Amino acid sequence: xxxxxxxTAHNGVMRVVICGTRGSTPAPGPEFVRYGGHTSCVALAHxxxxxxxxxxxxxxxxxxxxxxxxxxxxxxxxxxHLHWDHxxxxxxxxxxxxxxxxxxxxxxxxxxxxxxxxxxxxxxxFPITPVELRGTWEFRALEPGIHEIEGFAVTALEIxxxxxxxxxxxxxxGTGTLAYLSDHCPTSLGPGPDGLGERHEAALxxxxxxxxxxxxxxxxxxxxxxxxxxxxxxxxYAVALATDAGVGRLLLYHHDPxxxxxxxxxxxxxxxxxxxxxxxxxxxxxxxxx
Numbered sequence: 001x002x003x004x005x006x007x008t009a010h011n012g013v014m015r016v017v018i019c020g021t022r023g024s025t026p027a028p029g030p031e032f033v034r035y036g037g038h039t040s041c042v043a044l045a046h047x048x049x050x051x052x053x054x055x056x057x058x059x060x061x062x063x064x065x066x067x068x069x070x071x072x073x074x075x076x077x078x079x080x081h082l083h084w085d086h087x088x089x090x091x092x093x094x095x096x097x098x099x100x101x102x103x104x105x106x107x108x109x110x111x112x113x114x115x116x117x118x119x120x121x122x123x124x125x126f127p128i129t130p131v132e133l134r135g136t137w138e139f140r141a142l143e144p145g146i147h148e149i150e151g152f153a154v155t156a157l158e159i160x161x162x163x164x165x166x167x168x169x170x171x172x173x174g175t176g177t178l179a180y181l182s183d184h185c186p187t188s189l190g191p192g193p194d195g196l197g198e199r200h201e202a203a204l205x206x207x208x209x210x211x212x213x214x215x216x217x218x219x220x221x222x223x224x225x226x227x228x229x230x231x232x233x234x235x236x237y238a239v240a241l242a243t244d245a246g247v248g249r250l251l252l253y254h255h256d257p258x259x260x261x262x263x264x265x266x267x268x269x270x271x272x273x274x275x276x277x278x279x280x281x282x283x284x285x286x287x288x289x290x
Contacts, residue, residue, distance in 0.1 A: 012047030013288035014176040016212065017067060019043055020060015021281045023183070023218050023232065023254035024085050031260040036060075036283020039085040040182050040254060042214065043067060044152065046173055052150040055169060055180050056080055057105075060283065061089035072101040072135070076150050078142070079107040080182050081166040087120055091133065101135030106149070108158070108165040109141035142167070157202040160188040162231030170206045176289025179210040179247065182254050185231040186241075187224070196221060196237040197228075199244050207245035211289045214281060215241065217252035220267070235267050243275040248290070250274075251281040 020038035027037040039058030043051035050068050052075035054061060064073070073095040079086055096103045107113045114130055117139065122129045130139060144167070147154045155170040161183045168181035186197025193199075207213050218232035235252060242250040255264060264280045271278035 012175065013290070014171075014173045014178070015045040015047065015051075016178055016287040016289060017043040017045070017051065017064075018060075018214075018251075018281045018283060018285040018287075019054075019063045020056075020058045020089075021253060021255055021283050022058075022085070022257055023216070025257050026059050027255075027257040031262070034261040034282060035255060035264050035280060038063065038283055039088065040080075041089065042178075042180065044171060044178070046151060047175070051075065053078065053152050053154075053171070055171075056086045056182060057090040057093065058085050058087070059089040059092070061093045063283070064093060065095040068095045071095070072098055074102045076104045076106060078149070078154065078156075078169060079105065080169065080180070081161060081164050082107060082116060082120065083163065083183070084120065086182070087117070090117075090130070091121060091126065091128065096135060096137075097133050099134050103135060104138045104140060104149075105130075106140050106142040108156075108167050109143050110165045111141070113141045114139040155206065157206055159202050159206075160185045160231075162188075162229070168202065168206045170210065176212070177210045178289065179207040179213045179215075179245075181206060181213070181215045183231065184216040184233045185228065186233055186237060187228045188231075192237075194236070194240065196224065196234050196240065199241055203241055204245050207241055207247055209246050209248075211248045212287055213238075213242050213245070213247040213250045214253040215250065216254045217267070218254050218256045235271070239271055239274050239276070239278060242278075247276055249277045249279070249287075251279050251285075251287075253281045255280070
């Protein structure tokens with residue numbers, strides 16, 4: 001992996017497919033159908049191509065296999081951090097766990113990546129270790145900075161989140177730009193101007209003028225004081241960051257597992273009149289950038 005210059009321009013659009021939207025644990029059941037119950041995963045593709053870059057490997061990564069139409073996965077997975085809801089789908093990613101798959105997995109640098117993954121995927125907690133997955137796999141430690149990965153320019157910056165090193169990502173292919181801050185605890189850096197957390201340098205740099213921001217909005221502003229110690233942000237913070245950074249569109253992400261479809265509808269409705277368009281990420285949603 002080498003430092004990247006300007007991203008290679010691609011004709012058309014950068015396609016973003018939302019494959020998992022929940023935080024902490026999957027949320028099955030009829031009241032979670034519209035926004036989905038799978039945990040964090042987003043698939044990215046150059047215009048007209050199969051997905052080659054996947055952000056996080058929550059249970060939503062299972063759905064990436066269908067996007068490939070029977071073909072093996074040949075690309076990279078970027079983990080924002082190593083909590084269960086971002087790694088649990090890894091051994092169930094059928095398009096990668098096959099003899100003709102080719103996968104490079106990147107995780108925030110914190111020791112040997114393969115050994116760190118084995119702490120959550122190895123006997124007696126799971127039948128196999130990462131190196132026993134079929135196909136060709138490489139496990140790499142990612143340092144903060146700008147990198148060229150599968151034809152995308154990826155900026156990785158450390159952001160605050162409880163329990164291990166965590167990155168937010170900014171991804172571009174020369175046609176569109178996605179900012180992805182799935183797990184973010186800005187209150188750990190201070191209350192900020194409104195008590196919802198600091199709009200700190202890394203968050204602003206990742207989000208600045210992006211076409212689309214996917215941001216942790218696990219809690220309401222009213223819930224935040226009693227729950228910020230779990231390491232997440234509120235809806236109000238996500239909207240404020242999007243506004244300050246001048247993003248084109250915000251999708252609330254990492255939905256709280258008990259938050260029903262109707263309750264998420266209410267969160268979005270409460271954002272009516274915000275300075276940026278606000279929606280909620282839904283499993284199966286496809287967004288073409290720009």
